Amino acid sequence: MESRLNFVAALFAVTPLMASAGDAPDAPASVVVVSATRAEHTSFDLPAAIDVVDADRIGAAQPRVNASEALAAVPGLVVQNRQNYAQDLQISSRGFGARSAFGVRGVRLIADGVPATMPDGQGQAATFDLDMAERIEVLRGPFSTLYGNHAGGVIQLFTRTPRGAPYVETKVAAGSDGMRKTDVNTGGKQGAIGWLLDGSRFETDGYRAHSAATRDQAYAKLTVDTSATGKLTITASGLRQDDTQDPLGVTWATYQRDPRAGEIDATDPQTPKRTLADRYDTRKSIHHQQIGLSWDGTFGADRLHVTVYGGNRSVIQYQSFSKGFQAPASHSGGVVDFDRNFHGFDANWLMVRPLGDGVLRTTLGLEAGKSSDARKGYENFVGTTFGVKGRLRRDEDDDVRNVDPYVQMEWERGPWVFTGGLRHSRVSFDVADHYLSNGNDSGSVDYRHTTPLLGALYKVTPTLNVYASAARGFETPTLNEVFYSGTGGGFNYHLGAATNTQLEAGAKAMVGRDVRVNAALFRVRTRDELVVDSSSGGRTSYRNASATLRQGLELSADADLHAGFSARVAATLLRAIYDEAFTGVAEGNRLPGVPRTSLFGELAWKDADGRLQAALETIASGEIHPDDANAAVPAPGYAIVNARVQANQALGVWRVREYARVNNVFDRTYVGSVIVGDSNKRYYEPAPGRNWVLGASVQYQF
Known part of the structure; x- marks a missing residue:
């Protein structure tokens, strides 16, 4: 590791020389972001690691089903498609969130200002409407802590701003394993009113056995210019997945035998024996809908932003159990059934004032949220029939609330930019147990934490900025992590x-006119890390372990190679270990779910008019341990190559696009993701071999 850090130090040392070489422009081109400061700011002048994935990359010959399609190009971020639409994507940022067995935790998800992460820290990336996405901002490192609990990183999606003449568009896609998607959308702006409407259906037979899924999504956005300096935005969205099959994880032996196969249930009395997924008919149904309202107004140099939101999420999930399972009194059965209502608000005021010879920007804000679950659990068998709702085993109401005041200040003077922030978070859990035959589990617990931030950036030249930042953050257990x-x-x-x-x-630098380089060194030390204590049959319990240490490097480079060619490289080197031993785990063991290295590379080309585009992509990952003891076979490292081509035509009022994509061109066999700490050693979730997608869209503009 020391030699690697010496290499990084050398890289930082030569960066100023690189930036001053050649005929450099007066100021580097830079995108505008809002995630780090909650106000528009050029990313080049922020003392933070932040990347923007624009609409071109989100829709780069992709069906726009999973955020993993677009986020692979972001350093520091690991986004794995489990090939399991019942459990959502596996997302981690600098190792935060890697232990999540389903959904997203450790990373905050936000869409158009509305949290896709609940107050306890559990989030769902499937609610993102990628068809309407204009950009995705990915914030990592100390600055993300100003978003409070479970903010090891922040992924924020922004949908299109309605503008221009009305249009209507249809998109279709089809691919391997019975993948089909249809999307219809319309939008435009007339006078002070703008709108977007979108509806889509996605279907797949699934790569893995017992992994079929159907997803219906709808999205609406209405904007109203309330005055010359004020704007009202209303968004509404819905997601529906009925009986999404859950293929479960598999053992190493099963993966080696057949990556597409499910794990055989050795206790099945039938001949031939069925897989666990088939015998228990493991599946999940999800109905999610939400609405958000935000208002932005400017008052001279000052600005007020207010967002309020609310929604409902209902889930029924059928899980698997081992032979002869008769649920003991302390268990809740194999069927999870909950109905959740959630709501909240975020209000902040930005003030801009001269101070000394510089400018001081101060943001004062208050964020609060609440989720309320009516939760039941049932046995997933009746008699000798599994996969059906049986006797009631759980009945409770679960409430989680957060209240977070925060302040952030930025003072810019000459070549210096100084940033400071403070957020105080209170997260409360309340449980009212109505199923008392196994004892009364009612109770409550409060977590309180203050997260400070300090950062400084120095503009060495117009084409080179260097920065440093430090912060403290925290993660409460999620509601699911305190269940057992x-x-x-x-x-x-x-x-x-x-x-x-x-x-x-x-450091952030422009090398000559055509190359932009971002590099970041980071160190994260965590106390009382939450680790898997036991995981079996869909039930996972957790405990607080000792200290962990994560040290690493992120490096990204974008280059215009001329003649229509461009390139991007995003690389991450991460040493993530347990810094202290605890029961069954030695000091120096690697954190499960976290690869030591990851790489994205792309060489793209387009003609002068942008009518024809093509690209080759490389995605690589180091090996991943699935358990704290590092005793199980690690998922081996891999490298795959993807290819895409796209054509665009403008025919009067018509816009037509066609694309083709081949993923995993060389048909590599590899493990795409792991289930951390599974007690049955069914850690592995195989990824597809060579697969293809064809798509087309037609837009008519009135």
Whole structure:
């Protein structure tokens, strides 16, 4: 590791020389972002690691089903498609969130200002409407802590701003394993009113056995210019997945035998024996809908932003169990059934004032949210028939609330930019247990934490900025992580929050006119890390472990190679270990779910008019351990190559596009993701071999 860090130090040392070489422009081209400061700011002048994935990359010959399609190009971020639409994507940022067995935790998700992460820290990336996405901002490192609990990183999606003449568009796509998607959308702006409407259906038979899914999504956006300086935005969205099949993980032996196969249930009395997924008919149904309202107004140099939102999410999930399972009193059965209502708001005021010889920007804000679950659990068998709703085993109401005041200040003077921030978070869990035959698990627990941030950026030249930042962050257990204590116990109110200290140093440079380089060194030390205690049959309990240490490097480069060619490289080197031993885990063991290295590379070409485009992509990852003890076979490292081509035509009022994509061109066999800490050692979730997608869209503009 020391030699690698010496290499990084050398890179930082030569960057100023590189930036001053050649005929450099007066100022580097840079995109505008809002995630780091909650106000428009050029990313080049922020002391933070932040990347923007624009609409071109989101729709780069992709069906726009999973955020993993677009986010692979972001350093520091690992986004794995589990090939399991019942459990959502696996997303981690600098190692935060890697242990999540389903959904997203450790990383904050936001869409058009509305959180896709609940107050406890659990989020769902499937709610993102990628068809309407204009850009995705990915914030990492100390600055992300100003978003509070579970903000090891922030992924924020922004949909299109309605503008121009009305249009209507239809998109279709088809591909391997019975993949089909149809999308219809319309939008435009007339006078002070703009609108977007979108509806889509996605279907797949699934790459893995028992992994078919159907997803219906709808999205609407209405904007109203309330005055010359004020704007009202209303968004509404819905997602529906009925009986989405869950293929479960498999053992190493099963993966080697057949990556597409499910795990055989050795206790099945039938001949031939069925897989666990087939015998228990493991599946999940999700109905999610939400609405958000935001208002932005400017008052001279000052600005007020207010967002309020609310929604509902209902889930029924059928899980699997081992032979002869008769649920003990402390278990809740194999069917999860909950109905969740959630709501919240975020209001902040930005003030801009002269101070000394510089400018001071101060943001004062208050964020609050609440989710309320009416949760039941049932046995997933009746008699000898599995996969059906049986006796009631759980009945409770779960409430989680957060209240977070925050302040952020930025003072810019000459070549210096100084940033400071403070956020105080209170997260409360309340459980009212109505199923008392196994004892009363009612109770509550509060978590409180203050997250400070300091950062500084120095503009060495117009084409080189260097920066450093530091912060403290925290992660409470999610609601699902306090459900069980050990092997079969009830609620675990004794779980503590994990706290972390983050340090980052970086450089942002333009090399000549055509190359932009971002580099960041980071160090994260965490106390009371939450780790898997036991995981079996869909039930996972957690405990607080010792300290962990994550040290790494992120490097990205974008280059215009002329003659229509361009290139992008995004590389991450991450040493993530347990810094102290604890029961069954040695000091120096690698954190599960976190690859040591990851790489994205792309060589793209387009003609002068942009009518024809083509690209080759490389995605590579180091090996991944699935358990804390590092005793199981790690998922081997891999490298795959993808190819895409796209054509565009403008025919009067018509816009037509066609594309083709081949993923995993050389048909590599590899594990796409792992289920951390599974007690049955069914850790592995295989990825597809060679697969293809064909798509087309037609737009008519009135």
